[in-house]
Amino acid sequence: MAELMPGRKxxxxxxxxxxxxxxxWFVFSLFPILWMVLxxxxxxxxxxxxxxxxxxxLENFGTVVSQRGTDLTSVDFxxxxxxxxxxxxGAVIVSLVVGIPAAYAAGRWKYRGSxxxxxxxxxxxFAPELMVIVRCS
Amino acid sequence: xxxxxxxRHPGQEGAGPSPRPGAEPKPVSPGRRKxxxxxxxxxxxxxxxxxxxPFVIGVYxxxxxxxxxxxxxxxxxxxxxxxxxxSGEFWHSVQVTLTYAIAxxxxxxxxxxGIALLLNRSSIVxxxxxxxxxxxxxxxxxxxxxxxxxxxxxxxxxLNHVLGLGSTFDWLNRERALWSTVLVDLWIYTxxxxxxxxxxxxxLPKEPFEASDVDGAGWFYMFRRLMLPMMWPYILVAVIFxxxxxxxxxxxxxxxxxxxxxxxxxxxxxxxxxxxxxxxNYSRGxxxxxxxxxxxxxxxxxxxxxLGKAQRRAAGxxx
Numbered sequence: 443m444a445e446l447m448p449g450r451k452x453x454x455x456x457x458x459x460x461x462x463x464x465x466x467w468f469v470f471s472l473f474p475i476l477w478m479v480l481x482x483x484x485x486x487x488x489x490x491x492x493x494x495x496x497x498x499x500l501e502n503f504g505t506v507v508s509q510r511g512t513d514l515t516s517v518d519f520x521x522x523x524x525x526x527x528x529x530x531x532g533a534v535i536v537s538l539v540v541g542i543p544a545a546y547a548a549g550r551w552k553y554r555g556s557x558x559x560x561x562x563x564x565x566x567x568f569a570p571e572l573m574v575i576v577r578c579s
Numbered sequence: 580x581x582x583x584x585x586x587r588h589p590g591q592e593g594a595g596p597s598p599r600p601g602a603e604p605k606p607v608s609p610g611r612r613k614x615x616x617x618x619x620x621x622x623x624x625x626x627x628x629x630x631x632x633p634f635v636i637g638v639y640x641x642x643x644x645x646x647x648x649x650x651x652x653x654x655x656x657x658x659x660x661x662x663x664x665x666s667g668e669f670w671h672s673v674q675v676t677l678t679y680a681i682a683x684x685x686x687x688x689x690x691x692x693g694i695a696l697l698l699n700r701s702s703i704v705x706x707x708x709x710x711x712x713x714x715x716x717x718x719x720x721x722x723x724x725x726x727x728x729x730x731x732x733x734x735x736x737x738l739n740h741v742l743g744l745g746s747t748f749d750w751l752n753r754e755r756a757l758w759s760t761v762l763v764d765l766w767i768y769t770x771x772x773x774x775x776x777x778x779x780x781x782x783l784p785k786e787p788f789e790a791s792d793v794d795g796a797g798w799f800y801m802f803r804r805l806m807l808p809m810m811w812p813y814i815l816v817a818v819i820f821x822x823x824x825x826x827x828x829x830x831x832x833x834x835x836x837x838x839x840x841x842x843x844x845x846x847x848x849x850x851x852x853x854x855x856x857x858x859x860n861y862s863r864g865x866x867x868x869x870x871x872x873x874x875x876x877x878x879x880x881x882x883x884x885x886l887g888k889a890q891r892r893a894a895g896x897x898x
Contacts, residue, residue, distance in 0.1 A: 461704040464697050467690075468708045474766065475714055477737055478726045490735035536626070544623035547616040559620060562627050568875040570827050572851050573637045573868040 640865035647859030659866040680825035683764045691772025724834035772817040779813030847871040
């Protein structure tokens with residue numbers, strides 16, 4: 443078997459076997475990503491094809507960001523991108539503004555309710571998202 | 580000028596930065612000093628209340644008969660719970676959720692440890708692929724599920740073509756659908772476990788391994804007796820995160836099968852979504868959610884206590 447901690451470089455059968463195993467995992471891991479990229483570069487007529495060699499086209503990318511893409515999918519790509527950025531940026535800013543002072547306070551002083559507050563905040567990770575969302579329907 | 584009161588650290592004596600010599604700290608009155616932690620926690624308390632409000636309302640809904648066809652809900656006590664707990668649907672969902680969570684977490688942990696061990700060698704192949712290890716994690720789970728759904732398609736999906744399974748092998752039929760969703764979960768999140776475990780391995784001291792190597796210990800003995808006990812806290816953190824998220828699984832299953840075929844992949848959160856958003860039976864959905872929350876909460880409490888014990892043991896304070 444391969445060495446447990448990185449040490450001297452040795453070319454042994456077990457080292458080669460380990461490399462082969464690494465390769466097997468990465469074929470499995472990267473293939474769906476490769477396939478996603480290939481589908482993006484194929485024309486719409488070729489979407490159901492299973493071959494790997496074709497003339498790539500950037501047509502799909504143009505469609506997605508144009509008005510035609512909005513009409514086809516009823517999703518405005520630039521608007522969706524902006525929403526994602528606002529959502530993500532807002533969540534990060536609020537988490538930092540809320541989390542850093544509270545973590546500092548709880549780490550520096552032991553005050554009444556600090557443990558409860560910390561556990562309460564952590565426990566929101568256990569709650570299913572729907573529990574909080576349904577309220578607004 | 581009032582005399583400066585030395586900062587006290589009731590939690591941990593001597594913790595925190597010591598004042599720089601020469602830099603006199605600004606004098607603050609003792610009353611305001613006492614208030615400081617509370618002022619700092621105000622935003623956190625506000626957010627907790629802000630989230631608790633819809634949460635409590637959600638729990639309250641579980642005790643009403645609120646739905647779109649019944650806009651004037653009345654309090655019906657535990658009737659929803661009695662209905663849900665006596666329905667086969669719910670227990671089927673529990674079974675699906677637990678099967679999914681246990682299978683996915685187990686496979687991801689074993690594979691993650693294996694990949695971390697394989698990458699933790701002085702090999703060029705490993706060095707190259709370490710850079711792209713987290714690519715699946717960078718794709719939104721919904722997009723990943725869409726890509727896999729395209730690949731799973733029996734007629735024009737690439738998987739059946741590449742694996743030579745013909746055009747009749749259906750990855751998402753009654754028997755295989757759940758395992759296919761586990762496969763997608765495994766594809767996305769195994770790198771997460773692998774990265775955590777790899778970081779853990781890299782932080783271990785090398786001396787014990789060199790010493791046992793000199794003593795002639797075999798690979799498996801070293802792994803079993805040295806590495807595993809020292810890495811156990813890292814592995815547990817990965818297991819806790821994965822298991823919690825798997826119990827709440829929604830996106831992958833909903834994109835791939837929407838709970839079908841029939842109800843074979845109807846996990847608890849998918850069931851709650853069907854009840855509260857598609858069938859507009861808010862109270863029934865809330866009951867599902869409350870029960871799911873109770874399951875996740877209890878499991879989390881248990882796993883965190885196990886983690887605490889493991890950390891103390893790894894630090895050498897126990898047995």
